[in-house]
Amino acid sequence: MTGMTNIVKTVTRIIGGVVFLFGLYIVTHGHLSPGGGFAGGTIIAGAFILLVLAYGDNIMHLRRIKEESSALENIAIFCILIMAAVGFLLGTKVFFNNFLPIGTAGQLISAGIIPLFNILIGIEVAAALFTIFLAFVIFKEEEK
Amino acid sequence: MILYFLCFVLFLVGLYGVITRRNVIKIVLGICIMEYSINLLLILIGYVHDGVAPIIVKGSAETNFVDPLPQAMVLTVIVIGLATTAMLLAIAIRVYRKHGTFDIREIKNLKG
Amino acid sequence: MEALLAVIILLMIAGSIYTLHARDLLSAVIAYGITGFGLVICFLLLKAPDLAIAQIVVEIITLIIMIAVIRISTREDLTEGATIKVEGVRYVNLRSAVYFVTGLLFVVGFLYFFVKSTLNLDPFGVHSARMAQVYLEQGVELTGSANLVAGVLFDFRAYDTLGEATILITAVVGILTVLRLKGRK
Numbered sequence: 001m002t003g004m005t006n007i008v009k010t011v012t013r014i015i016g017g018v019v020f021l022f023g024l025y026i027v028t029h030g031h032l033s034p035g036g037g038f039a040g041g042t043i044i045a046g047a048f049i050l051l052v053l054a055y056g057d058n059i060m061h062l063r064r065i066k067e068e069s070s071a072l073e074n075i076a077i078f079c080i081l082i083m084a085a086v087g088f089l090l091g092t093k094v095f096f097n098n099f100l101p102i103g104t105a106g107q108l109i110s111a112g113i114i115p116l117f118n119i120l121i122g123i124e125v126a127a128a129l130f131t132i133f134l135a136f137v138i139f140k141e142e143e144k
Numbered sequence: 145m146i147l148y149f150l151c152f153v154l155f156l157v158g159l160y161g162v163i164t165r166r167n168v169i170k171i172v173l174g175i176c177i178m179e180y181s182i183n184l185l186l187i188l189i190g191y192v193h194d195g196v197a198p199i200i201v202k203g204s205a206e207t208n209f210v211d212p213l214p215q216a217m218v219l220t221v222i223v224i225g226l227a228t229t230a231m232l233l234a235i236a237i238r239v240y241r242k243h244g245t246f247d248i249r250e251i252k253n254l255k256g
Numbered sequence: 257m258e259a260l261l262a263v264i265i266l267l268m269i270a271g272s273i274y275t276l277h278a279r280d281l282l283s284a285v286i287a288y289g290i291t292g293f294g295l296v297i298c299f300l301l302l303k304a305p306d307l308a309i310a311q312i313v314v315e316i317i318t319l320i321i322m323i324a325v326i327r328i329s330t331r332e333d334l335t336e337g338a339t340i341k342v343e344g345v346r347y348v349n350l351r352s353a354v355y356f357v358t359g360l361l362f363v364v365g366f367l368y369f370f371v372k373s374t375l376n377l378d379p380f381g382v383h384s385a386r387m388a389q390v391y392l393e394q395g396v397e398l399t400g401s402a403n404l405v406a407g408v409l410f411d412f413r414a415y416d417t418l419g420e421a422t423i424l425i426t427a428v429v430g431i432l433t434v435l436r437l438k439g440r441k
Binding site (some may be wrong): 145146147148150151152153154155156157158159160161163164165166167169170171173174176177180183184187188189191192193195196197198199200201202207208209210211212213215216217218219220222223224225226227228231233234235237238240242246247250 | 258261262265266268269271272275276283284285286291292293295298299302303304305306307310311317318321322325326328329330333334339348352355356358359362363366367370378380381382383388391392396401402403404405407408409410413416417423424427428430431434435
Binding site for chain 1 (some may be wrong): 271298305306308309310313314317320321324325327386400401402403406407409410411413414415417418421422424425428431432435
């Protein structure tokens with residue numbers, strides 16, 4: 001697919017990284033402030049969608065990115081299952097047990113496994129939404 | 145109570161769209177409107193007067209929080225809603241490619 | 257507060273009615289944004305900032321995908337009036353009459369169950385948090401998370417989150433299957 005005009009490309013070059021960084025902030029501070037894995041993951045997916053829409057790409061490269069993001073999504077959900085199983089095996093026999101030390105509420109490193117779950121869910125949501133978008137783009141390109 | 149009723153009216157608008165429209169895209173939009181009204185109703189039920197967002201700030205003795213449970217559930221519903229909407233649109237675009245129209249009355253291959 | 261929310265919900269209703277009646281599919285999709293962004297403002301007023309952040313981005317991505325679909329198909333809606341003209345005489349279209357009656361039956365049925373269920377609800381703003389009382393009182397000690405929504409989502413109710421992730425991956429697999437152009441030999 002072809003990209004957009006120079007104006008859009010320049011603005012995207014300026015704000016694309018900022019949007020991605022904001023998504024990372026929302027994901028990692030999900031247990032302290034509003035946000036979390038779902039909201040931050042959609043913002044990260046939005047940053048990548050903005051880049052693809054503004055700059056465009058050739059279809060072979062888009063296909064390869066689609067495979068990679070689909071694999072990333074599978075890896076993320078597999079890691080969630082592994083963490084749940086680790087919580088089951090350690091200590092009390094409860095699935096999704098919070099096995100890490102809780103720490104004091106309000107610190108960045110606290111709340112046990114909740115920040116890790118936030119990051120994994122963020123990766124999963126971002127990869128899923130980006131894969132959906134790429135599937136539509138590749139469908140549109142292949143038809144021509 | 146009037147807010148619950150307005151929310152219900154929004155649900156009925158979506159239902160009306162699903163029942164009476166012929167265009168597949170319009171039916172998808174109607175389903176999305178129904179989903180939004182349900183999300184709004186759940187959040188409206190969990191609100192308390194003069195409540196604050198359920199985030200605990202160290203040092204403040206605030207106890208009047210809104211209910212965090214509906215918020216957590218609706219947060220998952222929003223992301224699932226996007227995925228299902230994209231699924232419906234994918235099916236719609238395949239139907240358009242096969243039959244050349246979005247009219248659900250013209251799509252008769254599945255008729256028993 | 258209630259009046260402001262009522263005005264926003266009325267605006268959402270008006271936007272959704274226009275969405276369902278627009279002749280151009282592109283303007284229908286754009287008018288659908290009224291409903292979505294009105295919902296974002298409602299979430300902010302109802303003290304749910306997590307939902308507002310998620311909803312505003314989801315709304316934009318939905319708009320992108322819908323416009324992509326409309327770009328590769330058609331923009332024109334199918335028009336149909338309530339009456340049809342045969343040899344100069346107007347008749348009521350039987351199909352729209354049937355739809356009208358069906359819709360009326362649905363409305364009456366849903367209204368009955370709605371009134372029956374809301375009679376047991378608390379009025380707006382007076383919520384007795386029976387389930388969430390434990391979460392509100394002991395959530396911070398039990399999970400260590402300052403954001404109670406994240407605490408509920410990833411600790412008390414992590415099974416729901418796992419199910420959500422499963423639905424998401426299933427939807428992605430379904431979309432990749434449906435949109436594959438060349439079948440595997």
